[in-house]
Amino acid sequence: MDTTYDVVWPQSPRGVQQRRRADRLDTLTNKRVAFLWDYLFRGDELFPVLADELTKRFDGIEVVGYEEFGNLHGANEKELLLSLPANLRDRGIDAVVSGMGC
Amino acid sequence: MRASIAAESAEIPSVSIVCDGFAGQARATARGHGYDGLPLAVTVGHVDAQATGEMFSNFLDSTVDRIIAGLIDDQPQVDADNQEPSALDVVFRGTIDEVNTHFVAQGWGDGHPVIPPTQDRVERLLEESGHDPWKTLGVAPSSGRDLTIWSVAVNAVMAGCRAEHLPILIALAEILADPAYGAEHSGNTTGADALIILNGPNARALGFNSGPGAMREGAHANTSVGRWLRLYLRNVFGFTADEHDKATFGNPARPVLAEDLACLVDIGWAPLSNDFGFESTDDIVTMARMNSGTIIGSVFGSTPDEIVPYLANGLTRVTAWDLTHVYGLGHDQFQPLLVLSPLLARLFARAGWTKSDVQSALFELARIEAKTFECFIGEWSNLTAGRRTLVDLVAEGALPDVYAESDDPARLVPIVTRPERLLIAVAGDAARANAYAFSNDGPHGWWTAKKIDYSHSSDLVCDVGGTR
Numbered sequence: 001m002d003t004t005y006d007v008v009w010p011q012s013p014r015g016v017q018q019r020r021r022a023d024r025l026d027t028l029t030n031k032r033v034a035f036l037w038d039y040l041f042r043g044d045e046l047f048p049v050l051a052d053e054l055t056k057r058f059d060g061i062e063v064v065g066y067e068e069f070g071n072l073h074g075a076n077e078k079e080l081l082l083s084l085p086a087n088l089r090d091r092g093i094d095a096v097v098s099g100m101g102c
Numbered sequence: 103m104r105a106s107i108a109a110e111s112a113e114i115p116s117v118s119i120v121c122d123g124f125a126g127q128a129r130a131t132a133r134g135h136g137y138d139g140l141p142l143a144v145t146v147g148h149v150d151a152q153a154t155g156e157m158f159s160n161f162l163d164s165t166v167d168r169i170i171a172g173l174i175d176d177q178p179q180v181d182a183d184n185q186e187p188s189a190l191d192v193v194f195r196g197t198i199d200e201v202n203t204h205f206v207a208q209g210w211g212d213g214h215p216v217i218p219p220t221q222d223r224v225e226r227l228l229e230e231s232g233h234d235p236w237k238t239l240g241v242a243p244s245s246g247r248d249l250t251i252w253s254v255a256v257n258a259v260m261a262g263c264r265a266e267h268l269p270i271l272i273a274l275a276e277i278l279a280d281p282a283y284g285a286e287h288s289g290n291t292t293g294a295d296a297l298i299i300l301n302g303p304n305a306r307a308l309g310f311n312s313g314p315g316a317m318r319e320g321a322h323a324n325t326s327v328g329r330w331l332r333l334y335l336r337n338v339f340g341f342t343a344d345e346h347d348k349a350t351f352g353n354p355a356r357p358v359l360a361e362d363l364a365c366l367v368d369i370g371w372a373p374l375s376n377d378f379g380f381e382s383t384d385d386i387v388t389m390a391r392m393n394s395g396t397i398i399g400s401v402f403g404s405t406p407d408e409i410v411p412y413l414a415n416g417l418t419r420v421t422a423w424d425l426t427h428v429y430g431l432g433h434d435q436f437q438p439l440l441v442l443s444p445l446l447a448r449l450f451a452r453a454g455w456t457k458s459d460v461q462s463a464l465f466e467l468a469r470i471e472a473k474t475f476e477c478f479i480g481e482w483s484n485l486t487a488g489r490r491t492l493v494d495l496v497a498e499g500a501l502p503d504v505y506a507e508s509d510d511p512a513r514l515v516p517i518v519t520r521p522e523r524l525l526i527a528v529a530g531d532a533a534r535a536n537a538y539a540f541s542n543d544g545p546h547g548w549w550t551a552k553k554i555d556y557s558h559s560s561d562l563v564c565d566v567g568g569t570r
Contacts, residue, residue, distance in 0.1 A: 002197035005218035009187040010210045010260060010337040012253035015238065016246030019136040022115040024176040033173075036105040039430075039487040041121070042149045046161055053166050071487070072105045075433030075545060078281060081104055085112035095173045096109040099119030101128050102148055102291075 030060035031094040036084075037066035038073030041100035050097065064091060072098075103131040103140075104286075110137055117141045117172025119165065121148045123348070127289065130345035134246035141172030150484065189252050190221060205260075209342045212332050212355065216260040224255045227265045234561035239272065240279025243286040245340035249275050253338050261330040266308055267323065271330055273387045273552040274298065278339070280550050283389070287546035289341045292423075293349030294391040294543040296331060297439070299527060300360040301375040302385030304556055310360035314531040316441075317359055317538070324357035331355065356392075362529050365444040369451035374527045378551035385554040391547025392439070396420045398537040401446055406453050406463065413440060414467035416539040417524065421470070421517045423483040427544025428519060429500050430479050430486030435544035436518055439525045440464070444532040457526050465521035473511035525549075 025031060033054065037043040043066065051063045069087065070080050088096065106116035120128045122144050132140040146160035187193050194204045201218045205211040217223070228235055228251070235252040242249060254271050263271065278285040288296070300310055311321035319325045332355035341347040361373050366382075375386035398416035403409040417438055427436040442450075450460055472492050479486040490498075492515060496506035505515050518524055530536065542549065 002199075004195055004197055005201055005220050006192040006195050007201055007205075007218045008221050008224065008256060009189060009191060009193045010205075010219060010253070010256050010333070011186070012242075012247040012250055012338045013186065013189070014134075014246045015241045015248040016134065016136040018138060019111075021137055021140060022110050022113045024115050025174050027174060028170065034109075036109075038105075040485065042157065042484070043119075044487055045154065045157070046119070046149070049158055049161060050166060050169065053162065054170075057170070074431060075435065077104075077545070081108050084105065084108040085114075088109055088112050088114050093109075093114055096106060096114055096116040097119065097143075097169055097173075098103070098105040098109070098116055100149065101103055101118060101120035101124040102145075102150065 025095055028054065028058040028061050028095065031058070032062045032064060032092055033095045033097060034064045034069065034088060034091070034093040035066045036069055036072055036096055036098040038100060039071040040073060041102040043100045046099070064093065103128045104135075106140055107132060107135045107137055110140065115173050117143050117169050119143045119145065119169065121145050123148060126344060127346055127348050130340060131244065131286075134242070134244050134340065136246065139177070141177070143168035143172055189250070209344070210337055211260075212329065212336065214329070216333075217262055219256045219259040223259050224252070227255050227259055227263075227268065230265050231268050232559035232561060233268070233272070234559075237561055239275045242278070242339040243281070244289070244346045245338065247338050247340070249279050249338060254334070257333045257337055258330050261333050262322070262326045263330050264326075267327055267330075269554045269556045270300070270327055270387055273554045274331060274389065275334070276552045277387070277389050277550045278334075280552075283548055283550040284545050285339060285547070287543070288335055288339065288391065289347040289349060290543070290546055291348045291350050292393060292543070293352040294393045294547060295353040295356060296389050296547060297356050297392045297540065298328060298331065298358045299374055299388045300358050300386075301363070301373040301380075301388070302554065303363065303383065304385050304554070305360045305363065310358060312360040312362040312529045316529040317357055319357055321357070324360065328355050328357040359441070359527065359529055361527050362444050362532070365447060365528055365532065369448055371447065371451065371457050371528065374525060375551055377522070377525060378549070380551065380553065385556060386551050387554055388549065388551040389547075390437075390439075390549040391543040392540040393424050393543050394420050394422075395538060395540045398539060401535045401537060404449070406450050406455050406460070409446065409449065410460070410463045411467055413537055414464045416440070416537060417464060417468040418470050418517060420539040420541045422478050422541075423485060424541045424543065425475055425517065426479045426483065426485040427542070428479075428517075429495055431546070432544030433500070434519050434523070435548060437523045437525055437542050437549055438518070439527060439540040439542065441527045441529055441538040441540070443530040443534050443536050444528055445535050446537055447528045458521070460526060461521040461524045464524050465516055465518065468517050468524065469514035470517060471511065472505070472513050472515045475515055
């Protein structure tokens, strides 16, 4: 008869606690929306299209371009991400569109 | 995704634009940061493979609505999986065949048979070390899982490691926990895999092979420690195809590359670990993720001047889109590795050349046309935004002057910013005239070295089997 083995779990508990995501907005009208880009996968072509489309659909919307926040996947990624929450708050940003993950 | 997570942490709603092939990794990344179920706006297909008009049409027809919905539709919060086992729970009971079948089905294996990780076996691996099994070395930046000594040991048992390997594995886990290494990028689509390099006086005593077949499976120490890394990245960091691993191809787990210390001492060259600030007498493990490798075969010549051109050519042949780590995805973080056989290293040393001399000579010859460099990072890969020329980047202060000695597109420019960026190691068959060139993946698995502490740990002795 073959030996049997009682084996333990090869993974590890998640040290990160579940967090509550931010409340969604009622509308994008009169809101300030930031674009964040990793400088990859044609974001420089798509974000301008998105800005035009959002402006058409929502009165008073203000888009803050990705240029204002730098390359969030480049050599300074860690520093930029660390300062991003304060940066967004300081600029009065109401919502964020982030790309491009491919 | 990490940018969206930063926004959510500031209580600002976000939506992430992702291609459909990336959605699983995006969800897993959010979960690993405690934000299960963040909104995604998934594009139709992969944008890089679409004509511009087709891409715009797809984007306007479907993605824009998803972006808006992600910001204003208040979907219910998603609860994370909180039904997971505890570390000491028995997750399966069965024969060795049944255990292996179960582990493959759960995604816990690497395709090879594993040693069943029983509690008794894990404890035996730990008992001589004095380590507290519940000590946490950090948190996996991809999965959010704790890097406990216990989890290191469980995967060590599975990989077939011995107790004496544990200090090396702990040092490797410390590298993975180091933000400078960037372990969260270990599943990027280009599929680089890590190369572990071992230095120090204890390597040989532990049975690491630095001679013939230095990078081939066979030597137990080299193979099992290399395998442990693959298992640990799967099981604790979540680099499986359904979560964080988006490698298009990938590579088999690489056995550890142990440098030939005896040769280095004999010729008076410092080991690789000196490049990272350590002494030659220190036991050090160094790791970086490698994109490509090529054998520089049958290096012919009896003087440095005769063999340097071929070695430099090998470095240029292994270098392509990775140049975006000179500027783009990285910044001055392209740092390829040339592994010389002891015979070739001795040839240089006999002529009085130091490693620094070799680096300087390679720097002068490992060059490609500026136009080709610009194509690799721009036109052909789209990895460095803006299509700026090397001359533009020098003018901006992003690159050193050597990249703009003229504006001739056919001028030769170096593949790295300075000679020290060309790393050199010595290993392999002492009687063969071959070399191996590797290109690294910049900040996505950046060169990181840690000291290995082989001494008995003074951690508090714990009651394994007690509270966890």
